[in-house]
Amino acid sequence: MAAIEVKNLVKRYGSTDAVKGISFSINEGEIFGLIGPNGAGKTTTLRVLATLLSINDGSVTILGYDLSKQAGEIRKLISYLPEDAGAYKNLTGRAYLQFIANFFDSKDAPTMVKKGIEITDLGKRIDDRVDTYSKGMMRRLLVGRALMTNPKMAILDEPTSGLDVINAQEIRKLVKTTAQAGTTVLLSSHNMLEVEYLCDRIALISEGKIVEEGKPKALMEKHQARNIEEVFVRTVHE
Amino acid sequence: MSGLGNITKKEIRELMTPATFVPIILVAAIFATMGNSIQGIQDQATEPPTIGIINEDTSSFGIIASDILHTRAKSVFNSTSLSELQEGLQTVKDRNGVAIIIIPENFTGRIIQEQQGTFQVYWIMKGAGIMDTISSGAVEGLIAYINTNISRELITQNSTVNASFVLSPTIRQETTYFKDREFVGISPNTISSMLSSQSLLIPIVIMMIIIMAGGIVITSMALEKENKTLETLLTLPVKRTSIVSGKIIAAAVIGLILAVIYMIGMQFYFSGFQFSVGVNLETYGIVLTSMDFIWIGLSLFLALIAGLALCMLLGTFAKNYKSAQTLTFPITMLAMIPMFITMFADFDTLPMALKIFTFAIPFSHPMLAPRALLFHDYTLVIGGLIYVAAFAIITISIVVWIFKTDRLLVGTTKFKWLAPLVRRRR
Incomplete structure (x- = not known):
């Protein structure tokens, strides 16, 4: 069964078509990468699937729910990590995770917070105020927040953005583990190595349209490329 | 162009916005109107x-x-x-x-x-x-x-x-x-x-609550955007109505606490000016009963909710802390206008246009209620309560509707007259 089914999705901002009728589906437990140049429509697509933006045309089904009619049900099952997200600066890291966990089943909240603290790996700094965190610490807190709720579907926009090599690697492993535990992951990234390492399948999006879709290896073979970066350059720029 | 000239030109261009000028034009218009009213009194x-x-x-x-x-x-x-x-x-x-x-x-x-x-x-x-x-x-x-x-x-x-x-x-x-x-x-x-000395404090209390709590709500919305927490909040399993109501209730509580602190100081300030005219209006039956205080409390509560809903609506246009500060200005003005009007004239003796204008401002009603209740004018009080409740419900509904649309995140609007304001804050 497909976790996400997108058919002819159109999203406009005024007279500008940001997404021009894209279609794709993601299987349960799969890690699906959406890659493309800046302004291609990746973030808009992710925001639509995260129930933040309405759609102008087409249809989206997430985990069996119609996005246009059952956004409330979808929000119970998904977790969204925006690219430039932040946290409430006057809270400590722990208080922030607790605040988020309180929106879910109260009996699961302590376990969620515990898991979140483990993922963030902030040590004693978890009890410091968020406004004292470095960019990398903030990102780890937000990744912890996104994955601690055991979502059926995680939508991650540039999950390793702002992290150093070591931290980024840990987050990638975590995403992989999360998917292995049954969570479907949809992510976008500018890091082609990351996409190649993480994703079961990818879609290349350019100017609001999907220009290529498939497994990374198959795409590399098709385009006689040594890596996804070459596929990206050949597909998007040539 | 010299460095000084270049910077000056850039700064002027940044400051020449509707957000800078509209509040000042409004203040000027209000003071001009008040000046005309005083001239009228002199005439x-x-x-x-x-x-x-x-x-x-x-x-x-x-x-x-x-x-x-x-x-x-x-x-x-x-x-x-x-x-x-x-x-x-x-x-x-x-x-x-x-x-x-x-x-x-x-x-x-x-x-x-x-x-x-x-x-x-x-x-x-x-x-x-x-x-x-x-x-x-x-x-x-x-x-x-x-x-x-x-x-x-x-x-x-x-x-x-x-x-x-x-x-x-x-x-x-x-x-x-x-x-x-x-x-x-x-x-x-x-x-x-006697009536003025009894009712002077209430308009000031209301004005302070509205200004303080309103500022909190608008700033809260602006900070959600500035700190990039809004997107996360909107994808959590929580109803939009709960988000809006939660922000309004929290601001109302904090606003009330701030107002109480402020009023303790004001009470001492006013006590220095109070004098006895040797007349007790109670002997003429001009006294507020405990039931009247309940009416006033209800009127104040509803006006506060309506005011905060209005602030929330304005807050949806705030992009950051700076723009939020500008947006508190219209609310301050709306709170001050009925205070001055009730100071200058009785609601009953106002010209019809000014009467409608005063009635339309939700903050007017708790200011008008004490005097109306002293003279058992329940029609004005109950009519005001119904109006303010309807105003609050409609405004909250509009805010919830905005929370359900793309407007909160991308700032698009169908209202062309709002476009410059929205574009400014995108």
């Missing part, structure tokens, strides 16, 4: 007051008093018999007059015997605002002028006259009719002063 003060005169005294001092009144006031009812008092009151009331002044038969006789001559004044009071008591003040001035003239006459006639008597040869016995009630022994100015 009214120079006009002769409309009165009725019943003169039963045909002797010298009665004639002096009557002549001065006829010369310096517009008399619409003249009689020589006290039996025509009711007819006179009706005529003066119909002609929008301010008082009937009775010069009794023994007026001159008493003064000659060095006993104070008595003016019986029946006031027709229309409202308790500053503007409403101008005419009665003018009549009081006339009576003082008569007093001076009689003093001068007494000194001219007899230089050995008793000094303390000659300084005040007349006295007033007054009865005021206000909102179908009779106040024996009190002038309109006294009633106005």
Whole structure:
């Protein structure tokens, strides 16, 4: 069964078509990468699937729910990590995770917070105020927040953005583990190595349209490329 | 272009926005309107007051008093018999007059015997605002002028006259009719002063609560955007109504706490200016009951919710902390306008257009409620409650609707007149 089914999705901002009728589906437990140049429509697509933006045309089904009619049900099952997200600066890291966990089943909240603290790996700094965190610490807190709720579907926009090599690697492993535990992951990234390492399948999006879709290896073979970066350059720029 | 010129040009370009100028233009317009109102009061003060005169005294001092009144006031009812008092009151009331002044038969006789001559004044009071008591003040001035003239006459006639008597040869016995009630022994100015001193604090409390709590709500929305927490919040399993209501309730609680702290200081400040006029309005039945306080509390609560909903609506346009500060300005103005209006005039005596305008501002109602309740005008209070409740529900519904659309995140709007404001904050 497909976790996400997108058919002819159109999203406009005024007279500008940001997404021009894209279609794709993601299987349960799969890690699906959406890659493309800046302004291609990746973030808009992710925001639509995260129930933040309405759609102008087409249809989206997430985990069996119609996005246009059952956004409330979808929000119970998904977790969204925006690219430039932040946290409430006057809270400590722990208080922030607790605040988020309180929106879910109260009996699961302590376990969620515990898991979140483990993922963030902030040590004693978890009890410091968020406004004292470095960019990398903030990102780890937000990744912890996104994955601690055991979502059926995680939508991650540039999950390793702002992290150093070591931290980024840990987050990638975590995403992989999360998917292995049954969570479907949809992510976008500018890091082609990351996409190649993480994703079961990818879609290349350019100017609001999907220009290529498939497994990374198959795409590399098709385009006689040594890596996804070459596929990206050949597909998007040539 | 020099470095200085380049920077100056860039700064001016950044500052030349509607957000910079609209609030100042609004302030200028409000002050201009207030200036016109004050000018109107001055014009009214120079006009002769409309009165009725019943003169039963045909002797010298009665004639002096009557002549001065006829010369310096517009008399619409003249009689020589006290039996025509009711007819006179009706005529003066119909002609929008301010008082009937009775010069009794023994007026001159008493003064000659060095006993104070008595003016019986029946006031027709229309409202308790500053503007409403101008005419009665003018009549009081006339009576003082008569007093001076009689003093001068007494000194001219007899230089050995008793000094303390000659300084005040007349006295007033007054009865005021206000909102179908009779106040024996009190002038309109006294009633106005008493009511003003009782109700001055409430508008200031309301204004402070609205300004403080409103600022909190608008800033909260701006910080959600500035700190990039809004997107996360909107994808959590929580109803939009809960987000909106939660922010409003929290701001109301904090706003109330801040207002209480502020008012403790203000209470001490005001106590330094308060003075007793020696009249207890309770003896005339002008007192707020515990039920009235419940009505006022309800009115205040609903106005606060309506105000915060309005702030929330404005907050959806705020992109950051700086723009939020600008957006608190219209709310401050909306809270100040009814405060000034209720200070200057009674709701009942306002021109119809100003009445509608005042009624339309939700913050007006808790300011109007205490005085209305003192005179059992429940129609205004209950009508106000219904209006403010409807205003709050509609505004909250609009905010929730905005939370369900893309507008909150991408700032697009169908309303073209809002476009510059929205673009500015994107």
